[in-house]
Amino acid sequence: MIRPASLASLASRPIRLSASILGMMALAACDDFRFPRDPNGTLERVLAADRMRVVAVDHVPWVVVDGDGVPAGVEVDTVQAFARALGVTVEWRRAPAFEALEALKRGDADLAVGGFTRSSVAAHGGAAHTYAYFTETLVVAAEPGAAVPDDLEGLKVYVAPDLLADGLVEEAGGIPVAEDAGDVRLALVPDWWLPASGLVPTPIELHRDDHVIAVPQGENAWVMRLERFLRARVGATGARLREYAS
Amino acid sequence: MIVRDPVRLPEEQEKAMRHARRLQWVWMLALASIVVAIYLTLGNSQAMKTAWIEDLLSFVPPIAFLVASRVERWRPNARFPLGYIRVTSIAYLVSAVALAGVGLFLVFDAGMALIHTEHPTIGSVELFGATVWQGWLMIAALAYSVILPVIFGRLKMRPARQLHDKVLWADALMNKADWMTGLAAAVGIVGIGFGWWWADAVAALFIAVDVLHDGGRHTAIAVRDLMDEVPRTVDGKGFDPLPSRMKGLVEELSWVRGCEVRLREEGRFVTGTVYVEPRGPHVDPVWVRDAEARMRGLHWRVDRISVVPVPDLANVLDRSGG
Numbered sequence: 001m002i003r004p005a006s007l008a009s010l011a012s013r014p015i016r017l018s019a020s021i022l023g024m025m026a027l028a029a030c031d032d033f034r035f036p037r038d039p040n041g042t043l044e045r046v047l048a049a050d051r052m053r054v055v056a057v058d059h060v061p062w063v064v065v066d067g068d069g070v071p072a073g074v075e076v077d078t079v080q081a082f083a084r085a086l087g088v089t090v091e092w093r094r095a096p097a098f099e100a101l102e103a104l105k106r107g108d109a110d111l112a113v114g115g116f117t118r119s120s121v122a123a124h125g126g127a128a129h130t131y132a133y134f135t136e137t138l139v140v141a142a143e144p145g146a147a148v149p150d151d152l153e154g155l156k157v158y159v160a161p162d163l164l165a166d167g168l169v170e171e172a173g174g175i176p177v178a179e180d181a182g183d184v185r186l187a188l189v190p191d192w193w194l195p196a197s198g199l200v201p202t203p204i205e206l207h208r209d210d211h212v213i214a215v216p217q218g219e220n221a222w223v224m225r226l227e228r229f230l231r232a233r234v235g236a237t238g239a240r241l242r243e244y245a246s
Numbered sequence: 247m248i249v250r251d252p253v254r255l256p257e258e259q260e261k262a263m264r265h266a267r268r269l270q271w272v273w274m275l276a277l278a279s280i281v282v283a284i285y286l287t288l289g290n291s292q293a294m295k296t297a298w299i300e301d302l303l304s305f306v307p308p309i310a311f312l313v314a315s316r317v318e319r320w321r322p323n324a325r326f327p328l329g330y331i332r333v334t335s336i337a338y339l340v341s342a343v344a345l346a347g348v349g350l351f352l353v354f355d356a357g358m359a360l361i362h363t364e365h366p367t368i369g370s371v372e373l374f375g376a377t378v379w380q381g382w383l384m385i386a387a388l389a390y391s392v393i394l395p396v397i398f399g400r401l402k403m404r405p406a407r408q409l410h411d412k413v414l415w416a417d418a419l420m421n422k423a424d425w426m427t428g429l430a431a432a433v434g435i436v437g438i439g440f441g442w443w444w445a446d447a448v449a450a451l452f453i454a455v456d457v458l459h460d461g462g463r464h465t466a467i468a469v470r471d472l473m474d475e476v477p478r479t480v481d482g483k484g485f486d487p488l489p490s491r492m493k494g495l496v497e498e499l500s501w502v503r504g505c506e507v508r509l510r511e512e513g514r515f516v517t518g519t520v521y522v523e524p525r526g527p528h529v530d531p532v533w534v535r536d537a538e539a540r541m542r543g544l545h546w547r548v549d550r551i552s553v554v555p556v557p558d559l560a561n562v563l564d565r566s567g568g
Contacts (some may be wrong), residue, residue, distance in 0.1 A: 036441070131370065220368050220438065221378070228370065
């Protein structure tokens with residue numbers, strides 16, 4: 001049996017520990033105490049230089065580069081809004097996805113956008129990412145009036161070529177087709193496309209993509225600032241995508 | 247075939263055993279809550295990952311204890327006439343080696359994180375509408391993970407001593423020292439916050455070395471046990487005075503000229519052979535049984551003692567027959 005007094009004394013070490021941690025938290029709450037900080041000082045450098053270096057990877061509708069080379073698209077808008085919030089300009093560069101992540105790894109870029117997902121950034125291993133600020137679901141939708149199936153077994157499903165999702169339909173037992181010869185009543189589409197498409201969603205969801213913005217590893221103040229910005233404009237991405245679709 | 251008596255403990259030890267078993271069950275519940283808390287805040291931190299694996303490994307000694315304290319009571323039978331006490335030592339050895347193995351892996355893992363200069367990325371979480379650095383959640387989980395093991399470690403020491411249970415003792419010591427790993431991981435996280443990317447991997451290395459050290463210690467205890475080492479005190483720091491007290495007791499018997507002991511520990515019990523050189527040419531079997539009973543009366547741990555009369559103590563080991 002243990003007496004209350006001895007209980008207090010035996011727990012005193014962890015209590016002191018917790019107290020000191022609480023003290024540090026209080027310290028961190030002070031305004032002039034920057035916490036967390038960047039090992040390589042990205043946030044401070046961006047603010048001091050009034051410019052951030054962003055790599056854009058072609059990926060409709062996230063990053064769309066038109067004839068004159070000026071990037072547009074949903075995530076380009078996001079980056080520009082972030083730059084305005086920080087009061088800095090954006091120095092754009094175009095590159096394929098792998099090179100974009102390599103640039104982050106080398107420290108040659110501050111952000112990379114272009115439809116990156118949690119898994120695509122994680123697979124590279126040299127870059128980090130923000131939290132999943134937008135989740136895109138690929139759903140099977142039917143033409144109005146068409147029968148809504150329970151599963152895709154043996155059914156033809158239209159899959160837009162740039163979706164690269166034929167495999168998902170095959171896995172679910174369906175037959176992916178790239179061209180509608182008039183006999184296809186189903187289509188695989190991103191959920192944000194539905195309102196503009198006039199199609200009727202079925203309960204069949206084939207995939208979810210957690211969209212992120214790629215960042216350099218370990219630059220935690222920088223990531224925090226970006227994530228704070230992203231959290232403050234929840235819903236903006238979905239609205240922009242629906243706008244894009246219509 | 248004569249089989250051994252089943253394991254029996256005096257009333258006080260039976261009570262301590264029930265207490266210890268209850269403690270271990272409650273502890274495993276507490277540990278499960280800690281493992282969940284750490285898992286939920288794991289993030290990209292190497293130190294958190296290492297602390298989590300260490301907490302998972304903390305399940306091994308209580309499970310070993312609970313299984314062992316059951317199995318040792320199985321009745322000795324014609325197939326296993328000496329009973330099942332050794333099963334517990336074997337299970338203990340296996341889990342100790344596994345612990346050391348995982349410790350080695352964790353040291354390697356943390357070392358690689360340092361060599362590759364991996365910068366841990368810790369972002370934000372949304373908590374009650376506010377954007378909070380995830381590191382604070384990690385530290386909160388670590389603070390929670392620190393308090394319970396220290397309390398349970400202390401609580402386990404008394405029954406461990408009463409039961410002379412080395413598994414329970416080692417487990418209690420491990421729990422008591424657990425606050426250091428929690429602190430190390432928290433320091434690593436705070437270090438990341440200050441922009442020292444290496445603090446995380448260094449903290450992980452510290453914890454990994456601790457796991458390796460624990461594994462080594464448990465392995466050493468298990469090996470000593472299986473090697474039939476001379477009885478030790480429960481903390482393993484010194485040798486038990488019981489054998490010399492037994493020797494003294496037998497030497498005082500009127501029919502005994504001299505005596506030597508060859509004792510070992512089987513689980514919590516002291517067992518073995520006591521060689522006796524009698525004064526006269528004849529030894530009454532009743533005297534032998536009386537000597538064994540007297541030694542058992544000395545302490546509850548003394549059990550399964552055989553008194554063997556020999557003509558000449560100096561030549562006990564002389565296989566030529568003198």
